[in-house]
Amino acid sequence: MTVFIIRRLLQALLVVFMMSVIVFFGVNIVGDPVYMLVSPDADQADIEAAISRLGLDRPILEQYWLFLKGAAQGDLGDSFIFGEPALRLILHHMPATMELAFSALILAIVIGIPLGLYAGLYPESRMAKGIMAASIFGFSLPTFWVGLMLIMLFAVELRWVPATGRGDLGSFLSIQSSLFTLDGLSHIFLPALNLALLKISLAIRLTRAGVREAMGLDYVKYARAKGLPMRRIILVHVMKNIMIPVVTVMGLEFGSLIGFSVVTETIFAWPGMGKLLIDAILQLDRPVVVAYLMIIVLFFVLINLIVDILYSILDPRVRLQDQGA
């Protein structure tokens, strides 16, 4: 077991290192950030001063070495545009993204599971077929296009909720979030729904499959034979069994919600990390781009590592296979 974890850890480290090479060298080849920073009427001396201030006059390998040395000490470089440490900038934008992803996850569970339950219980009904058709659309429609339509319908035509921004922040247990004010809630509704759509479809499909499988099992037949009302069988016995895998998968999707939030945040001008990344790419703010990508890679590698370890504890076959290889 320990050997397994150590091997996985080493692999994770290798992935993070390889990604740092790809990202750092890739990002540092694109464009010339200096011309984004100096004023248009700057002379050659100003430009050269800016280049050496940003450390861009050094050989790329030396820049990478300095980056690695900094990264090992938790310093991912300073933003070219804001002059602040890139890491601090990203951490500052992280709560907004987390709150959006969290709301989307809750929406997906609250909307997706009941619909999936219905579709699983009455698979031949018209409503169930409608739900399944809608879930196909949920999978194949591009997120950004759905976001545009949501803005057009709810914000421009109906004027129910605002289209952009984060709204007022409320404070609860010293956590700042727009989930604690009415204005904030009205702002988060559309982006959260937009981000949740794909996961709602996923929750519908998982729940439906689980329910259809469970309804034919012995424990359900036994409960019916015992004379329990259907309501109780479904809500207590069936739900208890299918909720565990559904919620586990949905939890694992949290990482991809944070990844996808790049699109949603840009459309709804949500001031999170994703919007920061797109702005940084457009302004050639290299340290912020590199720092964001490294944080995301680290995030995914950690999630995968935890999943791998959990699975190997739960399922002995995984462990055996790894020792054999």
Add this chain to the structure above:
Amino acid sequence: MSDVTTDNALSAGEPPVVETPFQRFRAEFFESRIATAALGVFGAIVLLAVLAPWITPQNPYDLAQVSVMDGRLPPGSEAFDGYTMWLGSDGSGRDLYSAILYGLRISLTVGLASGVIALLIGMAIGLVAAYAGGRIEAIIMRIVDLQLSFPASLVALMMVAALGKGVDKIILALVIAQWAYYARTVRATALVERGKEYVEAAQCLGISRFRIVFRHILPNCMAPLIVVGTVQTASAISLEATLSFLGVGLPQTEPSIGVLIANGFEYMLSGRYWISVFPGVALLLTVVSINLVGDHLRDVLNPRLKK
């Protein structure tokens, strides 16, 4: 003798007894009305995109043909040059119908090119993994697993952040984001095929490994590859549109559907919906029709569902 029987069968109006696999496939595919309609829609879209220079009233990127006077006209307005703009015009006075058809050319080219290249690369890698086995297979599949643990959209976004804008760079980013799906599919199918008797027979005949892999195993892996290929191509088109919408995909000089939607976004809040919505509908029809065809192909080509 056999000629006579065939003639008799035909004159009696009976269906021919012998059916090639392709004929059966075609018959089963067209059984589904939705899939047939989707294929029709996709065919029409491709045709419109190919014929764009001959069937549009203007070349939207020829400055001599575009008039700023026509800017932001609602659908059905008459253009300065006299023709009707059925879908309205965008901020710089381009006829949207023309712009959409020209945009489809770019979107489809990028989607199909990246789909085909990713398919070829993924196929080669997957075949190597399946046939080589051992350490090589373990290493390749570990890389594939690793990559598939990241969402494709995120990988593509990382790649464009590292590569920059441009048609070639987007195609490269999409190929990097998608090859692993093909590799996994081919390897899984090829592993099953490798254990079959015809491969053993070919090996006994002393046919070279190269020939066995490419002439004997590969053709039998085509069915799942085609299914994955359609779905991945749809997702490549959608990804390109997303990246271009975010401003990190194609530049303004290569106005794909995604760029058109992004350009219309700023007019949306002021109620000029058509500049964004019509290109969006075109994108939607393309992606959904490919997905519906792919979904049905999966059913038709799945041997376990054979009647």
